[in-house]
Amino acid sequence: xxxxxxxxxxxxxxxxxxxxxxxxxxxxxxxxxxxxxxxxxxxxxxxxxxxxxxxxxxxxxxxxxxxxxxxxxxxxxxxxxxxxxxxxxxxxxxxxxxxxxxxxxxxxxxxxxxxxxxxxxxxxxxxxxxxxxxxxxxxxxxxxxxxxxxxxxxxxxxxxxxxxxxxxxxxxxxxxxxxxxxxxxxxxxxxxxxxxxxxxxxxxxxxxxxxxxxxxxxxxxxxxxxxxxxxxxxxxxxxxxxxxxxxxxxxxxxxxxxxxxxxxxxxxxxxxxxxxxxxxxxxxxxxxxxxxxxxxxxxxxxxxxxxxxxxxxxxxxxxxxxxxxxxxxxxxxxxxxxxxxxxxxxxxxxxxxxxxxxxxxxxxxxxxxxxxxxxxxxxxxxxxxxxxxxxxxxxxxxxxxxx
Ligand SMILES: Cc1cc2nc3c(=O)[nH]c(=O)nc-3n(C[C@H](O)[C@H](O)[C@H](O)COP(=O)(O)OP(=O)(O)OC[C@H]3O[C@@H](n4cnc5c(N)ncnc54)[C@H](O)[C@@H]3O)c2cc1C
Numbered sequence: 001x002x003x004x005x006x007x008x009x010x011x012x013x014x015x016x017x018x019x020x021x022x023x024x025x026x027x028x029x030x031x032x033x034x035x036x037x038x039x040x041x042x043x044x045x046x047x048x049x050x051x052x053x054x055x056x057x058x059x060x061x062x063x064x065x066x067x068x069x070x071x072x073x074x075x076x077x078x079x080x081x082x083x084x085x086x087x088x089x090x091x092x093x094x095x096x097x098x099x100x101x102x103x104x105x106x107x108x109x110x111x112x113x114x115x116x117x118x119x120x121x122x123x124x125x126x127x128x129x130x131x132x133x134x135x136x137x138x139x140x141x142x143x144x145x146x147x148x149x150x151x152x153x154x155x156x157x158x159x160x161x162x163x164x165x166x167x168x169x170x171x172x173x174x175x176x177x178x179x180x181x182x183x184x185x186x187x188x189x190x191x192x193x194x195x196x197x198x199x200x201x202x203x204x205x206x207x208x209x210x211x212x213x214x215x216x217x218x219x220x221x222x223x224x225x226x227x228x229x230x231x232x233x234x235x236x237x238x239x240x241x242x243x244x245x246x247x248x249x250x251x252x253x254x255x256x257x258x259x260x261x262x263x264x265x266x267x268x269x270x271x272x273x274x275x276x277x278x279x280x281x282x283x284x285x286x287x288x289x290x291x292x293x294x295x296x297x298x299x300x301x302x303x304x305x306x307x308x309x310x311x312x313x314x315x316x317x318x319x320x321x322x323x324x325x326x327x328x329x330x331x332x333x334x335x336x337x338x339x340x341x342x343x344x345x346x347x348x349x350x351x352x353x354x355x356x357x358x359x360x361x362x363x364x365x366x367x368x369x370x371x372x373x374x375x376x377x378x379x380x381x382x383x384x385x386x387x388x389x390x391x392x393x394x395x396x397x398x399x400x401x402x403x
Contacts, residue, residue, distance in 0.1 A: 039255065040204075040255045040341065040343055041338065041340040041341040042341070042394045042395055043335070043338060043341050043352065043354065043359060043394055044335065044336075044338065044394070045335070045352075045361075045387055045390055045391040045393070045394045046335075046387070046391070046396070047333075047383065047384045047387050047388075049335040049336045050333050050334065050335060050383060050387075051334050051335065051336050051358055052334045052358070053331065053332070053333050053334070053378035053379070053380065053383050054152075054153040054331070054332050054334065054378070055153070055329060055330070055331045055332075055375075055376040055377065055378050055379075056150040056153040056154075056314075056329075056330060056376060057150065057314045057327035057328065057329055057330075057370075057373075057374050057376060058084050058085045058087075058162075058163055058314075058327070058328040058329075058330060058370075059081060059082050059083060059084065059087075059313045059314040059316070059317075059325055059327075060082070060084040060085075060163050060164075060232075060325070060326045060327070060328045060371075061082035061084070061165070061322075061324050061325055061326070062165060062166035062168075062169035062170070062232065062324060062326070063165065063166075063169055063170055063171065063174075063324065064082070064164060064165040064170055064171075064174050064177070064178070065080070065081065065082040065083045065084075065090070065094055065164075066079040066080075066081055066082045066316070066322070067079060067080060067094065067097055067098060067101070069101055069105070070297075072297045072298065072300055072301060073298065073301035074301060074306055075300050075301050075303070075305075075306050075307070075308055076102075076105050076306065076307050076308070077297070077300060077308045077309075077310050078098045078101045078102045078105075078307070078308070078309045078310065079098075079309075079310045079316070079320075080094055080095060080097075080098035080123050080127055080309050080310060080311045081119075081123060081310060081311055081312055081313050081316045081325075082313075082316070082322075082324075082325060083122075083123065083164065083313075084162060084163035084164045084165075084328065085159060085162030085163040085164070085328070085330070086159055086160050086161065086162045086163070086164045087121065087122040087123060087151060087154065087313070088122045088151065088154055088156070088158075088269050088271070088274075089157075089158050089159050089160040089162070089182070089185060090160055090164070090178075090181040090182060090185050091122045091123055091125075091126040091185055092126050092130070092184055092185040092187075092188035092189065093180055093181030093182060093183065093184030093185040093188075094123065094126075094181045094185075095123060095126040095127040095129075095130045095309075095311075096130050096184055097177075097180075097181070098127055098130075098309050098311075099127055099130035099131045099134055099136075099309070100134070102115050102131065102136075102307050102308075102309050103115075103131070103134050103135075103136065105307050106136070106307055112135055112136060112137045113135065113136045113137070113307070114136065114137045114138075114304075114305050114307070115131050115136045115137070115138050115305055115307045115308070115309065116138070116139050116140075116141060116300075116303050116305035116307070116308045116309070117131070117138060117139070117140045117141070117308070117309045117311060118140075118141050118142065118294065118300070118308060118309070118310050118311060118312055119140070119142050119149075119310070119311035119312045119313060119315070120140050120142035120144065120145055120146045120149060120279075120289065121146065121149035121150060121151035121152075121311065121313055122149075122151040122154075122275075123151075123311035123313065124140055124142060124149075124309075124311035125140075125146060125275065125278040125279060125282065126278065127309045127311050128140050128282050128287055129278060129281060129282055131309070132282065132285050132286075132287060137286065138282070138287050138288075139287070139288040139289070139290060139305065140282070140287065140288070140289045140290070141289075141290050141291075141292040141294075141303065142289070142290075142291065142292070143291070143292070143293045143315070145279075145289065145291070146275040146276070146278070146279050147272070147275065147276075149275075149313075150313055150314060151271070151275065151313070152271055152272065152275060153330075153332065154269070154271055155332065155351060155353055155360050155362055156268055156269040156270060156271045156353060156355055156360065157266060157267070157268060157269070157344075157351075157353065158186065158189070158243070158266060158267035158268075158269075160178070160181070160182040160185065160186075160237070160239075161178070161182075161235065161236055161237040161238075163234055163328055163367070164178065164234075164235060164237075165178075165234075165235040166232050166233060166234065166235065167233040167234065167235040167236075168233050170235055174235075175237060178237055179237075179239060182237075182239055182242075183239065183242070186242060186243070186267070189267060189269070190267075192274070192277065195277075197270075197273045197276075197277065198270055198273065198356075199269070199270055199273040199274035199276075199277045200267065200268070200269055200270070200274060201267075201268050201270065202244075202265045202266065202267055202268065203265070203266065203268045203342055203343055203344060203353075203354075204263060204264075204265060204342075204343045204344070205246075205263070205264050205265075205266045205343065205344040205345060205346065205353075206254075206255070206256060206261055206262070206263055206343065206344070206345040206346070207246060207261070207262040207263075207264070207345070207346045207347075208256050208258045208260065208261055208345060208346065208347040208393070209258065209259070209260045209347075210258050210259030210260040211257070211258045211259070211347070211348070211392075212259075213257075214257060214258070214392045214393070215392050216389075216392070217388045217389075217391055217392055218384070218385045218386075218387075218388025218389050218391075219385060220348070220349060220363065220365065220385065220389060221363055221379075221381070221382040221385040221386060223366050223368060223369045224329065224369060224370055224373050225368055225369070225370070225371050225372055225373065226371065226372025226373050229368075229371050229372035231368065232326075232367070232368070232371060234367050243266070243267070244264055244265045244266070245264065246262040246263060246264035247262065247263060247264070248260070248261065248262050248263075249261040249262070249263055256345075256347075256393055257393065258347075258393075266344070268344070268353065268355070270355050270356050270357070271355070271357070272355075272356070272357040273356065273357075294319055295319075296319070297319065297320060314327060314374075326371065326372060327370075327372065327373060327374035328370045328371050328372075328373075329369075329370030329373040329374065329375065329376070330362065330369075330370055331362065331363070331378065331379060331382055331383065332360050332361065332362045333361045333362070333383035333384075333386055333387060334357075334358035334359065334360065334361075335358060335359040335361060335387075336358065336359070337354075337355070337356060337357060337358050337359065338354060338359060339356065341354045341359070342354055344360075345390070345393075346364075347389070347390050347393060348365075348389040348390060349363060349364060349365020349366070349389070350362065350363055350364065350365070350386055350389050350390045351364045352390055361383070361386050361387050361390065362386065363382070363385075363386045363389075
């Protein structure tokens, strides 16, 4: 077991955020002789290049994702929702657990087991594929097809412990379950590496600090929380030895005008391509997708399938009246794609990640930001401020175009 406790109630974490938080504890690794960082293309970091602003609510549950089985009339519902900011990062592993539970309920009657999946986001698609791989005949029922789900508004980083549980309210067994989900997901995503369309890649990330000399052209956007919301101690976990570790670059080797640069190679989901690939794979293996909205659990009993996996994400709050499900709002400003810039960075509490479908610019500096907020209205002022915080790292387009 390699989930490591960082303190009595926290375990150590991974991912880009983890790399940032773990900097102080990580001993410097000397650069190999002859190492020089690759030249990078500057990102055109200007509000005028925004192509869309997306907002969504992370489905956070203090006890972690819901994976129990509920009886609704004659139907058995296996829940698979509530993955906070880690839906893509825990998808395959969580869905394998849900699919095994569903298969165990199908019995031994003739013909392949028949199972329904509700929802077509990260958890719905991976549940449907896991079921198919276990030999089931599967229909997905969903209000929105994959391209229109909240999952499409994710950053696209492997962040398996992002807002996944409240350290004060999670069970002692959860870290082991989390490890199982994280390991299986990390391994299964890697089966898509190097395949057509690059749905999953590893990209360079730069973690930047020590920028006192750089101008500040914007103030951080205000932290939003719902009135009366209780503080949450978000649980943090790390899997030692699974993902590459960050290492420091000397100032002379950094492509950025800051004093401290760390670099790491991190898993990236090109979410538009990945969701399209999963949907195509599901359909090509005989899966069916039907557009359907369910207003109450009893509606599920009208389906021909009596075994159902519920992957409705934040939608489960209304559908199953889950009072434990807390929205955690997050906004991304998307800049026009720049295929020549194939990296990400973290600076002044902002995450930037270049993807084929746009460049993610997202304020990620405070865990409590967006807690309890279910307003999904895009905020242009927040987008402009977030871009302004990182813009001093890059030459301005106006200066470039004026020669
Ligand atoms: C800004 C932001 C950035 C993020 N970045 C990352 C990241 O980098 N990495 C990561 O791993 N995670 C990230 N996440 C978290 C991730 O997006 C979620 O955990 C994930 O999308 C949840 O997926 P889901 O399939 O459970 O839900 P959803 O994507 O919301 O899908 C729910 C499905 O259920 C359907 N549905 C809902 N209610 C009903 C109903 N009543 N009837 C019929 N159908 C219904 C919907 O139509 C949809 O098809 C991020 C989240 C935010 C907000």
